[in-house]
Amino acid sequence: MDKYQQQIVASAATFVKQELKGAESGHDWWHVFRVWKLSERIAEEEKADIFIVSLGALLHDIADAKFYDGDETVGPKKAKIFLQTQNLPEETINKVLNIIRFVSFKNRHEKPDDNSLELQIIQDADRLDAMGAIGIARAFSYGGFQKREMYNPDIPPRPDMSKAEYKKSTSTTINHFYEKLLLLKEMMHTKTGKRLAAKRHRFMEQFLEEFYSEWG
Numbered sequence: 001m002d003k004y005q006q007q008i009v010a011s012a013a014t015f016v017k018q019e020l021k022g023a024e025s026g027h028d029w030w031h032v033f034r035v036w037k038l039s040e041r042i043a044e045e046e047k048a049d050i051f052i053v054s055l056g057a058l059l060h061d062i063a064d065a066k067f068y069d070g071d072e073t074v075g076p077k078k079a080k081i082f083l084q085t086q087n088l089p090e091e092t093i094n095k096v097l098n099i100i101r102f103v104s105f106k107n108r109h110e111k112p113d114d115n116s117l118e119l120q121i122i123q124d125a126d127r128l129d130a131m132g133a134i135g136i137a138r139a140f141s142y143g144g145f146q147k148r149e150m151y152n153p154d155i156p157p158r159p160d161m162s163k164a165e166y167k168k169s170t171s172t173t174i175n176h177f178y179e180k181l182l183l184l185k186e187m188m189h190t191k192t193g194k195r196l197a198a199k200r201h202r203f204m205e206q207f208l209e210e211f212y213s214e215w216g
Helices: 003-019 029-046 050-059 074-085 090-102 117-128 132-145 163-168 173-179 181-187 191-215
Strands: none
Touching: 003 029, 003 050, 003 074, 029 050, 029 117, 029 191, 050 074, 050 090, 050 117, 074 090, 090 117, 117 181, 117 191, 132 173, 132 191, 173 181, 173 191, 181 191
C-alpha cells in the first residue's frame, strides 16, 4: 500500500473502533482487529490486493445484521457513506461493498457479484475467528448475551437450516457447533486458511469430547 492508502486504512480503523464501542464481545472491535490482521497475512501469501483486503476486513462487521433485527442493508450503507468520504473510486467502493454483503456464513449459498480472491481471503479469516479457542469463547459469549441455553440434550442440532431459519434460530450454544462451527473447515479457500482451520477444528472436537464427558 502507498502512503495515501495507509492513511485511509488508518481512518477506517478509527471509524470502526468508534462505531463498535460497547459491542457484544464476540462481535466487537477486537473481532474485527483479528480478522483484519489475519486477512492481511493471508493476502500477502496469496498476492492479493492488500488495500481492498484491509478495507473489507475492517468494515465487514460494521453493522452485523443480527444486531439490527436481521437487516442486512445497514452494514453496506454505513460502509458506503464512510468510503465516499475518503474520495475513493466507485470501483474500489463496489469491491469493498461486495465483500461486506457476501462475507457472512449465512450467505454461503448465495452467489456473490464478484467472487474475488479478496472476498475469499476475508471469508477465511472471519471463519477462522469463529473456530478454535477464540471461536468457542465467542460462541458462549454470544449465547450468554442472547440468554440461550448452553446445552440441552433434548434439542437436536439442525445443520441443514435455510438462511431464514438460521437467522431466526434460538438454539443452544453447543448446537451452534454442529450448525456452523464444525462446518467451517471444509469451507476454506486458501492454503493458509485450510492449514489453520485443521488445527482449530481439532481443538473444537476435543473441547466437545471433554464437555460431553463432564456433562455425563
